[in-house]
Amino acid sequence: MKLSIFTIAASLALSMGVCAQEQETDSLEGKKVVLDEVFVSAIRVTKQSPVTFSNLTKEDIKPRNLGQDIPVLMNFLPSVVTTTDAGAGVGYTGIRVRGSDATRVNVTINGIPYNDAESQGTFWVNMPDFASSTESLQLQRGVGTSTNGAGAFGASLNVLTDGFSQDAYGQISTSIGSYSTLRNNLKFSTGLLNDHVEISGRLSKIKSDGYIDRARSDLDSYFLQGAYKDDNTLIKAIIFGGHEVTYQAWYGIDAQTLKDDRTFNPSGIYTDLDGNTQFHNNEVDNYKQDHAQLLWNEQISDFWSTNIALHYTRGRGFFEQYKEADDFSTYGFEPIIVDGSEVNTTDLIRRRWLDNDFYGTVFSVNYKKDKLDLIIGGGLNKYEGDHFGEVIWARYASNSSYRDRYYDDSSSKTDFNLYTKANYQLTDQWSLYGDLQYRTVGYKANGDETGLVDDTFNFFNPKAGVTFDLNANNNFYLSYAVANREPNRNDYESGNPKPEKLNDFELGWRYVSANVQVNTNLYYMKYKDQLVVTGELNDVGAPLRENVGDSYRFGLEIDANIKLGDKFSVRPNIAISDNKNKDFFIDRDDELQGLGDTNIAFSPGLVAGNIISYMPCDAMSLSLYSKFVGEQYLSNTDTEASKLDAYFTNDFNITYEIKMNNVVKSIVFSGLVNNILNEKYVSNGYTYLDSWSTPGNTFEVQGYYPQAGTNFLLGATVNF
Template sequence: MKFLFKFLLFLRAILSFFKDNQKSILILLVLFIFSFVEAQEKQQDSIIVEKLDEVLVKAIRVDATSPITHSNIDKEKIENRNLGQDIPVLLNYLPSVVTTSDAGAGVGYTGIRVRGVNAQSTNITINGIPYNDAESLGTYWVNLGDFASSVESMQLQRGVGTSTNGSGAFGASINVLTDAISENVNAEISNSFGSYNTWKHTLKFSTGLLNEHFEIAGRLSKIKSDGYIDRASSDLKSYFLQGSYVNDNTLIKAITFGGKEVTYQAWNGIDAETLKTNRTFNSAGMYTDNQGNIQFYDNEVDNYNQDHYQLHWNQRYNNNWSTNIGLNYTYGRGYFEQYKEDEDFADYNLEEIILGAETINTTDLIRRRWLDNVFYVFNANTNFKNDALNITFGTSYSTYVGDHFGEIIWAEYASNSEVRDHYYDGNGKKKDFSIFSKATFKINDKVSLYGDLQYRNVDYKTTGETSDRIPFNVNENYNFFNPKAGITYKLNNNSNLYFSYARANREPNRDDFENNETVKPEQLNDFELGFRHLSEKFRFNVNAYYMLYNEQLVLTGQIDNVGNPIRTNSGESYRLGLEVEATIALSNKFSVQPNFTISSNKNKKTVTSLDGNLVNLGKTNISFSPEIVAANALVFKPNENFQASFLSKYVGEQYMGNTDSEVSKLKTYFVNDLNVTYKIQTNSIFKSIVFSGLINNIFGEKYASNGYYFTYDDTWSDPNQITTIEGAGYYPQASTNFLLGATLKF
């Protein structure tokens, strides 16, 4: 009944969405109906040539011979290491990937960079539905704790990739397919525990196919961790529920999933000296009481709820034609809470208090900064294929409305404030429409061509104030044309060469507009040249890329007062690199799986203020872009029930700013993990029992995977001289730690 109630709410939200956006939806429906009518005219064919579940992501994924650089991750690979850490951490050993964790141990707020490109430029979709936050363009996996337990497969496309839904990809796109339909009834209970009082509890079930057509499946999860960093705790609750109808040619899925997270803030980082002497120190929540003692506020937390409702209808008409409609409604709401000392009344729209001869205009207080938003999406895709041609037409429309407001929930001196007063209010509205057509055409047995054209329109408006009570009004409309083309040449049954070109355009995010009123959209021209070889005992991929940017929004190294990275346009810049990955079967039991990326990442011209003067530094390194990233997995699998993997990750030094300052350097690190799984097949109550173990950072490397860099001008030490002062902060990662788990499968 709870699922039915949520589903009815979902339908009501979708109907409201249609009512509010009739003109835009009419265009999409006409396009889809045209494709639907064409497909209906084709002859029916009962032969099943692909899984209907995969149609959910067919329009935005590529196949093994596509001229798009990509990696696939299946359910088995995910399960081996899924002991509570977030999805970015589970992707850590893929080529060109660098991950980080605010709390230091992979639970809570985590981040991912691909080819040095920040997370705001990575496109994420779940079942073809955009997941990036429409305003910040970021992806917050913490809102979906243990989501990996409901993932069937993922594909990571590096570079621009193929046309996708939502914001454009500037370094990578990750598209996620949730659990496929299970034909047989099953259930599992999974529990794990580990260092820093980390616990994960998961319950999953599937009814299997009822009457050969219906399935209900779901998951409940809870993850708790104290974190490696002081007080950087996480309390994550999540759910996943789907109802499905399937026959030979139809799949309808109603899916709801979401989560509630409460995480203690750990975005302040620490300076270099503290990194040496007290690397787990966390200044968040620190204040001085009336007796002059240092205290830490116990509820300096991020508290957020996010619920998603999706409806998918996949239809295959014969071996040539298939269509997909996807609807989505997302509701997010929550706040982060902070204790602030000696805050000015004027910053909170409070009046001065006059007590006799004394005037009070500052106060200690606790504030909450709120987000309350809704996100609607409509997708429609049509696919035609035969032996020579595979063509997809797709369109997507989304609308986002987000309220931003602040409350004071306690103050030492409350002045004229009232309960639930808003001391600032703001609103953001964003509409995103795209239409694309992509095709692969086989000229002959050796050569196939790939083409992809996308038009995207983005309309973004804001009203009200920022959280600092500064008037904030944005009214921007962008029209982007993103062409892509490629060629694949088949050398033999095991090997092929490919070349591709892709252009991408991307709008600034909300923080970019707040930090710079003249911010510009960024553009990327991406060239990829690669070779692939696949045989039974040897897999080898090598790819060279040249990513040429205009006005790339690079990280400055600075963060704002809520831990968000600050970006700026960098004029002309480029990323030139070589990616190599392989899987080598040394025997029937041993395999080695190395990959590495070497790259050069440069701003062509950097001008900065130094000691009161503008200085042209010429060509400089792009921030957070290591020249070497390498990984390896040594896998021992003597039988189907046991596997041990020794995992290694090397990340070269990187600058946290764009001025090549030595102060901004983040040191090289080399980390090794050990992952073991053992399955016991039983003939009793359980189908199997799977034991898993993970020792992270097995050699106790003391390293920081992320940080920030800042400068300011000292004009007071010597009134006749301006001196630029540099500083840096670091996010240390956990030393040796472990996770152990057991999964009981029924």
């Protein structure tokens, strides 16, 4: 670390965080819900609910939206830690909330599940530049409210796409930056036609070489929306999607390489027939995903409204690998004789494919009158996926034919849930919250990794809470929520995983005035059979998990938005937590060893952030973003070798708008300098036990994902 702990403490004291839980307002009444928000009203919350949350609007995202992924743009929310494979925010990105990884963050887009049904992860790389089509998002930390998709074990992220526009507009954006990063996008809207219909859309193209060697990205995406509205009806038909081709960068590097050559990428490495080191030029992930949504909201009466959505997602693609001296048996090849000798290994290039469909419906009915706000809703969703592998080239092909499938697996998953939730205003100050959800999941799979799987899970997830409004500015809440989760596909690699259960307790205080907003909450998340990340990766770079019996996360979160006059604002957050496995055991050298209470992997005890903003005039804004992430462990064993150092980064953001009165309405210039102090840091890694080279003497091996030093993005947006 370049900065002393006193410097860090001073910086945090002056400037922690981002985004109080509601945007500029001077009382707990908050803003009125706009018409577009009806699509997520069933799963979003306000200050009248005993749920811990943060909001980001289009205006919050816009200054930094220069091509980086949504997780990176959320980096300054409370308890959030982000990482990128390529090191600079373009390509594969990851997010953790309260130490829980992306498989625990339940993501919905317009109320429709987005997490991959099998892995339970979210792959934002499949929807590049999606932030440019995002109206707002809400991050609920903890279990949150009942929603569609897999249950939340760390957080829920609800994304609302672009609202309809009253007026026609056109917009051209471009940005350039370090590592040959280039983004171009085009947006348009017809405005309301005949006071009822609007058509809008976006096309985007992003390219980047990445900070890590050869970690290039070539990303395309689109968004097209048709909307119809009248006094009581809002209907949207939306199609969006993306195509990504990214050079693989998920292998990481060892500690010595981190010191000597931190941008080295071992992916695709092989030795040619002359003994020279080469890199396969197409060691890429190539995937395309298309989404279709039909959303219909109807205001039936002053008290009743309904919301129904149909959706379909089509995904297909592969990742390609060069394999040296791989066994014939893996591919069903028969040994052959070459120059009088038996050959049973070969160099080859293979592709491992995913081809899947996800479709279903989500729905809700809302009754709101006097003191009662009641929602009844649910969803029925089906996933069907094929997993298969092909050899597209081999030095010795034996008895194979071109693109023979050396494995051909299938899987299916049905997810059905019903929920009822209500807020009841007991008195002027007290309100009660209740939420009951029933969820049933059926999962079938066959494969060498999973074996034959045919599991059904039935979960009951109750939630309850109370909110107390001391006055127009002070609000207190207490809640208790239960969540249950099924294992994901990778969990079955390790044997017979158990479903996991979480009991989440939240106690919070919110203060809102014209110039100061503060949110403070204590949480205690008690897990049974939690599937914690072990630190290991499988052969496709996905984290492995295992049931650990009893574990917990206990923490304090504080975030604020403070106006210092008309020109300055400070938005701080800090999260202090204790994350422990109880009575943790490990199998080492065929002996079961008890390690007592250990830290949960990838769960830093201190995460803090800050935004200091200065507006010298209406046309210009300057912001300094700071982020501190404390030390964390790559495994659950508390060994020094598996510890990641703390890091502290700072970004500088500037925007300037030139207004015009002609065809061009305005031009907005943006600049972003990331990691201005050139911190050499690592935000992610892996570890595993190795005893091959020295049987009976197991030792840990670590891999690291270094992040970029000082880098920049510059952009311009022309508005018509």
